[in-house]
Amino acid sequence: MSTNKALALSLRRAAMDLLARREHSRAELLDKLQHRFPDAEALFAEVLEQLTADGLLDDERFCEAYVRYRRSRGAGPLLIRQELRQKGVAASTLQAALDLSAPEWLDALRALLLKKSGGSLPPASERVARQKLHRAMLAKGYPADIISRAFAAAS
Numbered sequence: 001m002s003t004n005k006a007l008a009l010s011l012r013r014a015a016m017d018l019l020a021r022r023e024h025s026r027a028e029l030l031d032k033l034q035h036r037f038p039d040a041e042a043l044f045a046e047v048l049e050q051l052t053a054d055g056l057l058d059d060e061r062f063c064e065a066y067v068r069y070r071r072s073r074g075a076g077p078l079l080i081r082q083e084l085r086q087k088g089v090a091a092s093t094l095q096a097a098l099d100l101s102a103p104e105w106l107d108a109l110r111a112l113l114l115k116k117s118g119g120s121l122p123p124a125s126e127r128v129a130r131q132k133l134h135r136a137m138l139a140k141g142y143p144a145d146i147i148s149r150a151f152a153a154a155s
Contacts, residue, residue: 007040011047016056023062026052027088059089063097074112077105079141100143109142109150121154 014036018024024032029051030044051057063084070080077098084094113121116136122129130151137147 004043007037008043008047011037011040011043012050015047015051019051019056023065024057025059025062025084025087025089026057029057031088059093060096063089063093067097071104071108074108074115074140076109076137076141076143076146078143082141100146105142105146106150106153109137109146110154112140113137113150113154121151 011033015029015033018029018032026048030048033044033047034041048057066084066087067080070083075083077100081094081098084097085091113133117129117133122133124130134144134147134151137150138144
């Protein structure tokens with residue numbers, strides 16, 4: 001077996017090992033492979049294309065899994081969008097995965113608000129407490145309009 005073929009096989013095995021643990025974006029996987037195999041620059045594109053063709057590497061699937069996981073941990077769509085950009089996901093893929101009109105965002109925010117406020121939201125008369133919750137949700141990455149809708153629905 002030639003050296004190039006053996007290196008390509010090692011690259012593919014390393015990539016598949018990483019993908020077996022969790023989904024990765026194409027850019028994230030490329031970065032990890034470049035770190036492990038700095039001398040195999042010419043083979044990266046070929047290996048990644050083959051993984052994509054085999055259905056093992058898919059940025060859309062990665063986005064869906066990442067959004068689902070981060071939403072379950074309380075992160076909002078703006079924060080998740082920023083994290084996915086840092087992971088090298090294309091803007092078009094982000095747009096499809098982060099539909100802000102989806103009811104899941106409002107549901108996740110309501111659950112988070114109830115958790116942060118001890119089971120029930122403070123009444124509208126307690127402006128300071130509501131403002132504190134509002135700022136906390138902004139910091140979690142939720143847009144102001146979704147936060148306002150969640151407060152309005154709870155009142």
